[in-house]
Amino acid sequence: MTTPQLDGGFANLSHDAAHAFRAALQAMARPGRIEMLALARPPAPCSQAAGALILTLCDSTTPLYLAPSHDQPGLREWITFHTSAPIVRPEAAMFALGTWDALSPVDRFAIGTSAYPDRAATLIVEMTSLATKGASLRGPGIKDRAQLSLPEIAAFQDNRRRFPLGFDCYFTCGDRLAGLPRGAIVEG
C-alpha cells in the first residue's frame, strides 16, 4: 500500500536538492529568467516547482504559511512528512505558499529589520501562467531590462520602496520557476 503524502519527494535527496537549489539560486540572481524544476511530485494543488523549493529550503527551523488556496490536508501532510516545517500564521512565516490572491494582503509578511534585513519572508506564488512578458524589471541581476508576468505591479513597487527591507518572491507554474528579489525595480 502506498500513502500518497509519502510519495513525490526527492528520489535522490542530496543530488535533487542540489539541482533544485541551483535553479532557485539562478532564478533569484537573474530576475526575469525562467528555470525548469521538475524533481518533486507534491499533492494538488501544489506545483512541481513549488514542491521542489519547499523540499530544498524548508525544515523544522523554517515556519511556513499555507494560504487558503493551498491549505489542504494532503499537501499539509506531505510538507510535514518531508520537511517537518511548522505551519504558522502569515506574520510568523519565513516561507509562504499560495496563489497571489490567497497570499494577499502581502504586507502581513516579515520584511526583516534594519539590522537584520535577511530576517524576511520568501513568498512562493503559484501562477496559472508564467512567461517572460508583462511587467518591466530593472535592478541587480538584470542586464538592461527583463520582463516577467507578475500578478500585479503596485505591491512590488511598495516592496522596493522599503529596500533593503522587504519580502522576496518566487513565482511557480508547473515545472517553471522565476524569482523576484525585493530590490527589483518593477514598472508597468
Place this chain on the structure above:
Amino acid sequence: MNAYNFAYLDEQTKRMIRRAILKGVAVPGYQVPFASREMPMPYGWGTGGVQVTAACLVPEDRLKVIDQGADDTTNAVSIRKFFQKTAQVAVTEKTGEATIIQTRHRIPEQAMTEDQILVYQVPIPEPLRFLEPSEVETRKMHALEDYGLMHVKLYEDIARHGEIATAYAYPVKVEGRYVMDPSPIPKFDNPKLESSALQLFGAGREQRIYAVPPYTRVVSLDFEDHPFDPSKAPHPCALCGAEDSYLDEVITDDAGSRMFVCSDTDYCASRREDAA
C-alpha cells in the same frame, strides 16, 4: 563505500547555508549571518568559501580553485581534491571551462560569463572592522547607512600619503546601498566586481555570507578630487608580455634577481600557448 554526504556537508547544514545565500543575493552587499560548520581544514584555508561552494555544487559542475591567481598552491590543490573526493565533480584549471570558481584574493583576468559562479574566500567580511571593533556598532552603521567613518579614514590616507593608500580589500559600495569588503583582492581587480557572473562571498570564522548578483553596480569608494585609481605597476609580464594583467614580483635566483609575471597562471599559460 562512500562515507560522505554529497559535497561533505549534511543536508540540514546545506539548507541553512542555501537560505543564507539566497537572502544574500536578495540584499546585495549585506552580510548574512550563518552557522559556520567545522570543516576538515583550518580556518585560514577558506572554510567559508568551501561551505558556499559545497552548498552550490551540482554533480555536473566543473570546478576551478585558485589561490592568489594560481591553481597549483597547496591551498588550491587541497580544496580541489576535497571536492573531487566528496562531490565527484570534474575539475579544471581553465577559467573558460569552469562552471564554479573558488578563489582566494584574485578575480580571473578572463571575463566571466553568465553561466559561471565565482566564490570568494573571505578572512574578514566587515569593511568597518578596522575602524570600529564592536559588531553592535558596525551593524548599526550599516543599518543607518552611516559610512562617515570609512570616508574619514580614506581622507586621512590622502592627507598623509597624497593618495588613498589602500591597495587590497579596497572598499566598495554595492548598488548604492551597502559598503562591502571585496575580500583582499588587489584594487586592480575592483572594476571586475561588476560582472555577468554571480559572485558569492563566504567567511567561515566570522560566519558571514554575502553576494553580488550579475550586473549589480559596484563602485569603489573615492572622492571627487581623488578618484579611484585601479592601476598597477607599469610593467609587462616577463613571460607572456601581457600589459593588462595583474603581476606578481618573483625572485628568480639566489642573487635576488626579480621579474614581474602574471598572477593569474591560467591566463599567462593560455597566452603563451596561443603565441607558440
